[in-house]
Amino acid sequence: FQDQAEQFFRSGHTNNWAVLVCTSRFWFNYRHVANTLSVYRSVKRLGIPDSHIVLMLADDMACNPRNPKPATVFSHKNMELNVYGDDVEVDYRSYEVTVENFLRVLTGRIPPSTPRSKRLLSDDRSNILIYMTGHGGNGFLKFQDSEEITNVELADAFEQMWQKRRYNELLFIIDTCQGASMYERFYSPNIMALASSQVGEDSLSHQPDLGIGVHLMDRYTFYVLEFLEEIHPASQTNMNDLFQVCPKSLCVSTPGHRTDLFQRDPQNVLITDFFGSVRKVEITAETVSLDRGLAGFESKFPEDELATEPLKYAEQLPVAQIIHQKPKQKDWHPPGGFILGLWALIIMVFFKTYGIKHMKHVF
Amino acid sequence: QVQLVVPVAVVFSPGSVPGDLPSPLPFRDVQEMEISVNLRTSVTSRYEMAYQGTTAQEEAAMAVTTAREADAALRPLQDVSMGSLTMYVVPENSSLLPQGTSVYVGRHRSALVRAGGGLAALHARLRQVTQVMSFTATSIAAALSDRVPDGRLSPDARRSLKSSLGYEITFSLLNPDPKSHAVDWDIEGAVNRYVKPVLDKLSLVANFSVDSQILYYAVLGVTPRYDKESSSFLLSAHSLPHVINPVEARLGSSAASLYPVLNFLLYVPERSHSPLYIQDKDGAPVSTNAFHSPRWGGIMVYNVEAPASPQASLPLQVDVDMARVMEVFLAQLRLLFGLSREELPPEFLLESPGNEGLADWELDHLLWAHTVENIATVSTTLTSLAQLLDKIGNIVIKDDVASEVYRAVASVQSAMAKLAVGHLHSAFQASKEAVTSSERAFFDPSLLHLLYFPDDQKFAIYIPLFLPMAVPILLSLAKIVRETRQRKKEPTKMD
Numbered sequence: 001f002q003d004q005a006e007q008f009f010r011s012g013h014t015n016n017w018a019v020l021v022c023t024s025r026f027w028f029n030y031r032h033v034a035n036t037l038s039v040y041r042s043v044k045r046l047g048i049p050d051s052h053i054v055l056m057l058a059d060d061m062a063c064n065p066r067n068p069k070p071a072t073v074f075s076h077k078n079m080e081l082n083v084y085g086d087d088v089e090v091d092y093r094s095y096e097v098t099v100e101n102f103l104r105v106l107t108g109r110i111p112p113s114t115p116r117s118k119r120l121l122s123d124d125r126s127n128i129l130i131y132m133t134g135h136g137g138n139g140f141l142k143f144q145d146s147e148e149i150t151n152v153e154l155a156d157a158f159e160q161m162w163q164k165r166r167y168n169e170l171l172f173i174i175d176t177c178q179g180a181s182m183y184e185r186f187y188s189p190n191i192m193a194l195a196s197s198q199v200g201e202d203s204l205s206h207q208p209d210l211g212i213g214v215h216l217m218d219r220y221t222f223y224v225l226e227f228l229e230e231i232h233p234a235s236q237t238n239m240n241d242l243f244q245v246c247p248k249s250l251c252v253s254t255p256g257h258r259t260d261l262f263q264r265d266p267q268n269v270l271i272t273d274f275f276g277s278v279r280k281v282e283i284t285a286e287t288v289s290l291d292r293g294l295a296g297f298e299s300k301f302p303e304d305e306l307a308t309e310p311l312k313y314a315e316q317l318p319v320a321q322i323i324h325q326k327p328k329q330k331d332w333h334p335p336g337g338f339i340l341g342l343w344a345l346i347i348m349v350f351f352k353t354y355g356i357k358h359m360k361h362v363f
Numbered sequence: 364q365v366q367l368v369v370p371v372a373v374v375f376s377p378g379s380v381p382g383d384l385p386s387p388l389p390f391r392d393v394q395e396m397e398i399s400v401n402l403r404t405s406v407t408s409r410y411e412m413a414y415q416g417t418t419a420q421e422e423a424a425m426a427v428t429t430a431r432e433a434d435a436a437l438r439p440l441q442d443v444s445m446g447s448l449t450m451y452v453v454p455e456n457s458s459l460l461p462q463g464t465s466v467y468v469g470r471h472r473s474a475l476v477r478a479g480g481g482l483a484a485l486h487a488r489l490r491q492v493t494q495v496m497s498f499t500a501t502s503i504a505a506a507l508s509d510r511v512p513d514g515r516l517s518p519d520a521r522r523s524l525k526s527s528l529g530y531e532i533t534f535s536l537l538n539p540d541p542k543s544h545a546v547d548w549d550i551e552g553a554v555n556r557y558v559k560p561v562l563d564k565l566s567l568v569a570n571f572s573v574d575s576q577i578l579y580y581a582v583l584g585v586t587p588r589y590d591k592e593s594s595s596f597l598l599s600a601h602s603l604p605h606v607i608n609p610v611e612a613r614l615g616s617s618a619a620s621l622y623p624v625l626n627f628l629l630y631v632p633e634r635s636h637s638p639l640y641i642q643d644k645d646g647a648p649v650s651t652n653a654f655h656s657p658r659w660g661g662i663m664v665y666n667v668e669a670p671a672s673p674q675a676s677l678p679l680q681v682d683v684d685m686a687r688v689m690e691v692f693l694a695q696l697r698l699l700f701g702l703s704r705e706e707l708p709p710e711f712l713l714e715s716p717g718n719e720g721l722a723d724w725e726l727d728h729l730l731w732a733h734t735v736e737n738i739a740t741v742s743t744t745l746t747s748l749a750q751l752l753d754k755i756g757n758i759v760i761k762d763d764v765a766s767e768v769y770r771a772v773a774s775v776q777s778a779m780a781k782l783a784v785g786h787l788h789s790a791f792q793a794s795k796e797a798v799t800s801s802e803r804a805f806f807d808p809s810l811l812h813l814l815y816f817p818d819d820q821k822f823a824i825y826i827p828l829f830l831p832m833a834v835p836i837l838l839s840l841a842k843i844v845r846e847t848r849q850r851k852k853e854p855t856k857m858d
Contacts (some may be wrong), residue, residue: 014656014657093610108806163750277606279659281655283651283653284651284663285650286694287651288706289717291718293405
């Protein structure tokens with residue numbers, strides 16, 4: 001019975017995924033890239049492989065011309081910790097980090113030509129960690145300085161994921177100003193959310209490094225990283241400890257969390273349920289008995305033996321077709337009713353008011 | 364809603380007919396049972412039993428000494444369509460079944476059941492056998508696991524692979540110590556001889572592709588403990604979960620296909636850590652020296668014997684005994700698919716399926732579960748697609764998305780109709796088509812709802828644009844109205 005009770009409180013997941021998003025570009029937003037890379041580093045260290053991590057960085061800080069130490073991204077001042085490392089695998093880089101691509105990754109509505117490393121191939125037994133950082137406001141998060149994602153869109157995307165059972169449990173962490181507004185609208189089950197600041201508060205950055213000239217990390221992620229450095233794959237630390245991570249005295253903002261949509265008690269949720277990748281294993285007790293005497297096997301379903309001649313290079317590329325292709329005629333659509341009506345109204349009012357004699361000046 | 368029909372033929376051999384049959388042979392009977400998964404979902408199972416006596420050919424076939432021969436001899440005389448079962452009832456004192464076994468389940472779709480204990484006991488036994496060979500309440504609940512309220516499902520039920528259109532199987536040889544061991548494995552030969560028959564049999568369920576690789580200097584994430592008593596190294600059961608992750612990063616799961624990948628790893632321990640045994644929870648070494656992880660794959664440790672003389676030249680040439688390895692890997696493959704033989708009562712004797720890897724009835728078992736799972740997935744997908752379109756009115760549905768939806772609905776209806784008649788094979792094919800169409804419709808890239816316009820954003824965008832423009836228009840309209848009214852009031856000047 002004890003065993004059963006234990007099993008009930010444990011998560012039923014069999015694999016882990018992580019989606020880590022940095023949404024800001026430009027050199028002075030160095031700290032957002034450092035935030036994301038720190039979480040990436042912890043997650044890899046605790047066992048999630050690159051094939052299960054979708055890392056989206058909106059700008060390249062390591063090879064930025066303004067970086068005095070190229071090929072490095074530091075998270076501590078005095079250059080103590082280089083989070084860029086040797087084996088960072090960035091899946092969406094630079095201008096590919098858009099709201100559309102992010103939503104496509106989450107919902108799975110990806111064009112068929114997308115490579116496997118850019119997809120979130122989670123199933124109903126996956127625990128997903130989603131970490132977002134950048135500049136945000138009350139109800140939105142800014143992507144690339146040109147567009148934004150609203151909390152309603154994010155909640156709808158998570159609902160789409162739930163409908164298709166693309167996750168077992170989801171942990172959403174956001175480190176932006178007014179971050180708590182982003183998780184206000186969630187309504188799908190099994191989501192736990194953490195934010196670095198409440199609505200109306202700003203998230204502050206941590207230490208500037210005088211050698212590099214920018215702020216290296218945000219406070220909340222800095223203390224989360226410190227906390228995660230203590231975790232190893234077999235540790236039993238639970239989520240309640242993560243909720244205590246950055247008290248107001250250290251963080252200046254008030255971190256918030258939301259667990260009402262989550263079915264298990266946060267006390268029973270291990271940090272490694274989301275940040276690490278601890279597999280359930282079973283001992284193999286059975287064997288199949290094989291008859292070793294059989295020689296080669298004739299397949300019941302012979303493969304189709306179509307004799308195909310290898311294509312010559314020129315034939316593979318229909319160059320003639322491409323060169324002489326005419327641009328497709330876009331179908332002409334009449335202007336929409338609203339615009340037509342509006343213009344009709346304007347013209348009618350103008351001529352009614354000022355008299356029809358002005359018409360000759362127009363034509 | 365979903366009705367699963369299993370045609371069962373019960374053949375009584377002479378001397379086994381119970382005295383208290385309700386009507387004389389041959390007659391038909393139907394047993395219905397409802398399996399309810401949650402408040403709104405339930406599956407009805409309907410066993411159409413046809414009771415009859417043996418024909419002369421069947422009697423001749425059963426006049427052999429062992430159950431296995433009888434099974435083989437009876438096969439050409441049965442109805443072998445997928446999903447149907449044949450039970451042969453033998454007399455209580457028959458010597459076909461060994462002592463102590465009351466049921467023998469063959470390799471195909473038939474079983475030999477010992478009579479005795481009266482009609483009620485016979486019915487109970489028959490019901491048990493038919494459920495084992497087709498589907499049980501637990502296997503249906505496991506297939507519909509996302510509809511079962513949490514906590515009611517046993518943990519094993521969530522472990523087997525989800526139904527998918529294809530699977531990719533990767534065999535990897537891990538050699539952390541190439542200086543000491545030069546390992547050779549004839550994987551291609553082993554795949555052709557042992558794995559291909561199993562995959563051919565499973566080819567009805569999904570497409571399989573197989574590849575293999577050898578990784579050098581790949582170590583396990585855990586240092587094994589040295590045990591003085593057995594002078595061997597031991598990996599305890601609770602350190603096993605941490606073994607997989609460091610290796611997985613180097614496995615290079617395939618970049619080419621989008622199907623779920625099953626990894627089978629063969630680990631040859633280093634000279635300094637040989638021999639290496641896996642310990643189970645009670646501390647006893649595991650006979651297969653292997654473990655598996657649900658929905659991922661399996662790992663087997665292959666120990667190389669120490670060389671006879673310490674001066675033997677390194678590296679040692681190691682030729683892997685592929686048959687022993689494949690026995691374990693194929694067993695793990697069966698367990699990953701959810702085909703386990705463990706929970707059966709002791710008086711059941713199951714025939715080993717031999718090189719084919721799984722018996723026909725186990726294939727049926729898989730197909731029943733997968734068909735039900737596919738139908739449930741399709742209905743969830745299409746319902747959520749409809750809900751999405753209801754909520755966001757300005758999504759444009761392209762023609763091909765619409766045609767995929769129609770096709771999915773038609774396939775699902777055909778699958779349910781075929782299930783209600785008992786044609787398992789065509790029902791499964793229809794359910795596969797339905798899943799393909801519904802996934803294509805749901806995940807079409809054009810359905811991205813970036814067209815979200817909350818009311819306050821609408822106001823925020825349009826008011827600054829149209830309000831200044833609207834002010835002169837509204838004022839002019841007001842002026843026109845005033846003028847018209849004034850003209851009406853003023854009497855027209857008449858000379």
